[in-house]
Amino acid sequence: MxxxxxxxxxxxxxxxxxxxxxxxxxxxxxxxxxxxxxxxxxxxxxxxxxxxxxxxxxxxxxxxxxxxxxxxxxxxxxxxxxxxITVQQTYHALFSSTDQAFSVLEPMRAADGSIIDFRYLEANPAFERHMGVTDPTGRSVRAVFPPVEEEWIEDISEVAKSGQALHRQRKLSCVGRWFDHDLFPIGAPGTLIGMLSRDITAQKENEALLNTILEVAPVAIGVADQDGAITRVNEEIRRIWGRVLPMSKTVEEYGEWKGWFARGTPRAGQLLAPEEWPLARAVRGEELARELVEIETFDDPPQRKSILTSAAPIRDEAGKPRGAVVALMDVSDRVAAEEELRQAHKRKDDFLTVLAHEMRNPLAPISAAAELLRIAFADNQAIQHTSAVLARQVAHMTELLDDLLDISRVSRGLVTLELAELDAKHYVAMAAEQAHPLLEARHHTLTVQCSPEPAIVKADKRRLLQILANLLNNAAKYTPEHGRIEVRIDVLEEEIRITVSDNGIGMTPEFLEQAFDMFSQAGHQLLPAQSGVGIGLALVRKLTELQGGTVHAASDGLDKGCALTLSLPRVKAGGAPPSPRPPVANAPCIPAARSLLLADDNTDAAEMLATLLRTAGHEVAVVHTARDAIAYSAHHQPDAWLLNIGLPDMDGYELARRLRASGERRMLIAITGFGQTSEVSQAFQAGFDYHFVKPIPIERLCELLAYGHLRVEHSA
The missing domain is CATH 3.30.450 (Beta-Lactamase)
Structure with a gap:
């Protein structure tokens, strides 16, 4: 005033x-x-x-x-x-400019005082725009929106009666839209009610789409808020966990779930703590790769399942985690199938091991008999020829057995490589020497071309020799007699490339794509008698890849020859490694006064080997059980013990341990049909000095007995 x-x-x-x-x-x-x-x-x-x-x-x-x-x-x-009137003007400015629908209503009452409807006292432009009405002021809710859902009237009545604010999401069917509205009293309860409404139709449509996607998705999906409370799951997640899946409110409540780290992980079989579940880790903001876990469901009775999980945090605009989503896939059937497949592979490998052992046993006396024929009838041309045939066939069968066992070991990841810097040219020469008998038998011409500089690679010497020998043998087998085989060694900037080419039967374009697959053979009607079973090149590829190299085949077609190219990374630093000494071929069986005990339950194999060793000048006693071997040791001290591993009453490992425990210091030689790397290691751990796989390479055994040691390195 x-x-x-x-x-x-x-x-x-x-x-x-x-x-x-x-x-x-x-x-x-x-x-x-x-x-x-x-x-x-x-x-x-x-x-x-x-x-x-x-x-x-x-x-x-x-x-x-x-x-x-x-x-x-x-x-x-x-x-x-x-x-x-500044506040009043501000109110009217906000009232008119806000994009949210705002209205003020007063109750309309019956004669008995009960609320029957509400009258609009005010409504802003956004109200008219969102609701699709014009000037509702002075009209009732039922008159403005006929027919309105009773839930709308009930919500407003609840606020009018209680005097408490209320938040609801409702669909207004008469306008076909969803609204998120806040209702609050203005003044004393039962007088005026304010309604602030936001159009959420697009949000609801997106939610409906999301729900549809969640329900039709073939994976289980769960969503959690920033506290770890699960806010949404689809039907698939209930199917995986069971219908009574508890909807945990915090990460700590994840302990209600039973889960274990899956097999093949460092903590396999250990129980998952609440904070270790993928969803809990994603809530903390971790970015997770796919993980395999095992769970116990809430079914009655509970089931054990293998679950592939994937989880990721939900982040706000600032990058802060405000929730997480997890996806689960029931892979129990696949894991069971893989386990069954692993078991099938194991049974196959076990079968191959036993098969190799059982086949080596009859090969041993055949090989020894052939050698005896060669020695005893040196002047008989026919018998010499027969002996050579037997020896070649035994060598061929032995090669097949070795390849079968090698491909099994490589497939299971049991091959251990001892990498060293090697000059590939020297190993090409050694491979050519190994392949010489087959090349000579088929009257092939072999030429080798290489540059004068060293071809240094980092490889396992035994496996590199095996790869090169297989490539040469493959060329010899698939090239008709009097063919030409060439080996070319190229020293390139980054790799050493070794190409074995021939003018043999060649390959069709279709076969080139599968030349290095197991059991692949280029046209059975074209194969020579000693073509093998189609595992040589498969083994070459696997051993090459283990050493960081590649191998590929090229051919212009049938009868146009073939070229197999091996590529290995080149080693540039350092000097050339020393050349390996070639293995001693046909080492002389120098007679020596060696007293030997041979323990083998295979009577034929034992007698043939004993006869061969006696022919070489050694004194040999033969027993067929471990018990007899131990009894023999009580009265005799042989210069060397030749012990079969598969003795009937006690295996050779235990026999060797007992002999060593009794003070035996003389040479122990394992003679066995088992040649797995683990079995060789087990033999040395038991006390054996040397390990030979049947059929015995008699020249090597004679060399060992003559000199007391092997002069060159061998596979065992």
């Missing part, structure tokens, strides 16, 4: 006026001329004050009024009463 008084319009005002009108009404202005303090008459109110002072009566407005202070003679001053 303020008064402007007298002819100079001196101003008097209260504190409320001064606070609302700013510095023009500071305390120094009190009692001073109003127009002088304001720098002139105020733009609107000045002329109106002048009119009142002239006796033209009071002035009334919504936010202020001017009344004359007068007597019978004249007007002495003006009384002004003002209302600050």
């Amino acid at each position: 303020f008064i402007w008084w007298g002819p100079h319009l001196l101003q008097f005002y209260n504190d409320a006026f001064r606070k609302s009108h700013g510095p023009g009404c500071d305390p120094q202005a009190l009692g001073q001329p109003g127009f002088g303090c304001w720098g002139g008459p105020p733009e609107v109110i000045g002329p109106e004050i002048a009119e009142v002072m002239l006796g033209h009566g009071a002035v009334w407005h919504e936010d202020y009024s001017l009344s004359p202070i007068e007597d019978e003679q004249k007007v002495h001053g003006v009384l002004a009463i003002c209302s600050d």
Whole structure:
């Protein structure tokens, strides 16, 4: 309130006026001329004050009024009463500009006082726009939206009765849209209700689409919030866990689930702690790769399942985790099938091992008999020829057995490589020497071309020799007699390339694609008698890849020859490694006064080997059980013990251990049909000095007995 008084319009005002009108009404202005303090008459109110002072009566407005202070003679001053409507104007500005639908309603009551409907007192433009109506003011909810769902009326009534705010999501079917609305009382309960509504139709449509995707997805999906509480799951996740899957509220409650680290992981079989579940880790913000776990379901009775999991955090715009999603796939059938396949492979490998052992046993006496024939009938050409045929066939069968066992070991990852820097040229020469008997038998011409510089590779010497020998043998087998075989060694910048080419039967384009597959053979009608069973090249590829190399085949077609190219990474640093000493071929069986005990339950094999060794000048005693061998040791001290591993009453490993425990220090030689790497290691651990696989390479055995040691390195 303020008064402007007298002819100079001196101003008097209260504190409320001064606070609302700013510095023009500071305390120094009190009692001073109003127009002088304001720098002139105020733009609107000045002329109106002048009119009142002239006796033209009071002035009334919504936010202020001017009344004359007068007597019978004249007007002495003006009384002004003002209302600050800034808040009201701000309210109307917000009310009109917000994009959310806002309305104010009042209850409509029946005669008994019960609420039957609500009348719109106000509605902003957004309300009309979102709801699709025009000027609802003064009309009831039922009249504006016929027919409206009763849930809308019930929500508003609940707020009117309780005086408590309420949040709901409802679909307004008559306009076909979803709304998220907040209802709150204005004033005393039961008087006015405010409704703030947001159109969430697009969100609901997206949720419906997401729900459809979740339900049709062939994987189980769960969603958690930032606390780890599970907020959404699909039907598939219930199927995996069981219908009574507990909806955990925190990460700590994940302990209700039973899960274990899967087989093949470092912690296989250990129970998953609540914080170790993939979903819990994703809630913490971890980025997870796929993991395999085992779970126990909530079915009755519970089931054990193998589950492939994948989880990822849900992040806000700042990158902070605000939840996580997990996907699960039941792979129990696949894991069971893989386990069954592993078992089948194991049974196959076990079968091949036993088969090799059982086949080596009859090969041993055949090989020994052939050698005896060669020695005893040196002047008989026919018998010499027969002996050579037997020897070649035994060597061929032995090669097949070795390849079968090698491919099995490589497939199971049981091959251990001892890598060293080698000059590939020397091993080409050694492979040519190994392949010489077959090349000579088929009257082939072999030429080798190489550059003068060293061809250094990092490889396992035994396996490199095996690869090269297989490539040469393959060329010899598939090339008709009097053929040409060439070996070319190229030293390139980054690799050593060895190409074995021939003018043999060649390969069709179709076969080139599978030349290195197991049991592949290039046209059975074209194969020579000793072509093998189609595992040589498969073994070559696997051994080459283990050493970081590649191998491929090329051919212009049938009867146009073939080229097999081996490529290995080149080693440039360092000097050339020393050349390996070639193995001693046909080492002489130097007679020596060696006393030997041979223990073998295979009577034929034992007698043939004993006869061969006696022919070489050794004294040989033969027993067929471990018990007899131990009894023999009580009265005799042979220079060397030749022990079969598969003795009937006690295996050769245990026999060797007992002999060593009794103080035996003489040479122990294992003679066996078992040649797996683990079996060789087991033999040395048991106390054997040497290990020979049947059929025995008699030259090597004679060399060992003659010199007391092997002069060159061998496979065992």
